Amino acid sequence: MKLIRYLAPLGAVLMAACSTFSVSNQWKDPAWPGPPATNVLVLGITKSDTYRHVFEDTFVAQLQGEGLKAEQSYQQIPAGASSEKLSDVVKATGAQVILTTRLQRVEQKLNVTPSGPAFGGFYGWYGGAWASTPDVTQYDQVTLETTVWDVNTQKVIWSVTTESVGTNNIPQTTQDLAKTLIPKLKADGIIR
Template structure:
């Protein structure tokens, strides 16, 4: 019995390990000389206003905890694509030196099939057990996010990454994981102070 549980335990560990954010691609403008930003406006692109608010608040809180002044865009910009003029006013009025924008790039369905074959010896025992056993099937979604940082003065893209994570409905947790992955990278790359 214990051997039959082993694939389930291994699968849970594999999916648990995948729940962290991983950077899959990164770009930094080699001509951008800085200085690193100490003030940021956070923008989340989402059709759900609730998800946007949760993301922006969580990421802004993480930036503030890391010593960077941050504000959420939803406080002054309504949802939808018509807010570009108000975004410009928000960035200018806040004195932000950078704008951090995150959007969903894609969501992929993944299926992981783990055979749960028999664990006893000999071909005939294996053959009989193979008919009786069924594989463990795990279905999950992998979400790819694109996070870009724009220089507020020049209005040019200066830094961009794509990240992957196992999708979850826990937006605060996912936003915190993303921030905790990206903020140290942004500081190390000289984008943030």
Template sequence: MRPLRYVVLLASSLLVACSAVTVTNQWKDPTWAGPPVSNVLVLGIAKSDTNRRLFEDTLAEQLHAAGVTAEESYAVIPLGGGSQEKLVELVKNSGAQALLATRVQRVEQKTNEMTSGPAYGRFYSWYGNAWSMSPELTQYDVVTLETSVWDLKTEKVIWSTTTENVSSTNIPQAVRQLASTLIPKLKSDGVIR
């Protein structure tokens, strides 16, 4: 009975670790007439410059693979952004039509509890096993991201979504998962080519 319990626990842990990105909310400005943009500036909001660069490099790479010109904002905008006037000048000089910005909205700790009681049979066997059968707990973080696309001509948000995924220390892999969810939606909504 114990080996089966460990197989179930291992399988549930792997499912949590390999979970896909889930879109929880999505919005597109109904007044935005397009056309779809083909040149995007990618901005990852992060306190860590390394995390920002990893995020932006990976998402820009995924957009390039989808046929969209994308530039990492760290090449254009310094950490923290600077003054508003300087930011406007830097963004305009990039030549981008839109800015795709992603930020962490929240992180929630979740707990999975796997309980398996002793097999019923005779009381004395059950009683002895009941004490040794304690619940197995698995804790993980769920990260909620907000991604917005800004039309740089009007300086207004034209598309926005929130997504959830299990936290990962492998940023490039997590961003590729995010991109595989976002890019098809951006294309089908006519936001990017």
């Protein structure tokens, strides 16, 4: 299975995870015939077992809450598993699609908020100089890539990139990501 080549490090994905997500790109295979999947295998791509477990458990719970059958991959697929092992596990789950998420990039950003000039002679200028000092904040912008694969064809049928400001609250971040993506998956007819 060619899916194994996508098992790249995602450790920073949830370590520098995001609190609110915006979708920056989205694609659906227009030739995919469907029907919407009712059985999903969830695969978080990361070197951290903890982050992977949190990610997969959260997505599975959210998908099951929508009435779908969903299963974590970590119980059966070790990180970096061989193609043969991966193929056997996927077949055994009966999943129709595989949902994967991985880190695409982390960029350090600066946000500079300037203030206007002060007037009124030296005393007005002096007080205004303190007030007009710009606020500078540094943050990490995290970009994640989530891909859905059709098990039968082994092809990508849906892909989205999301962006957010990094945070260390992994459980909340993963819930936010699931709440962003699951409605999109439903609206696009990828899942029931």
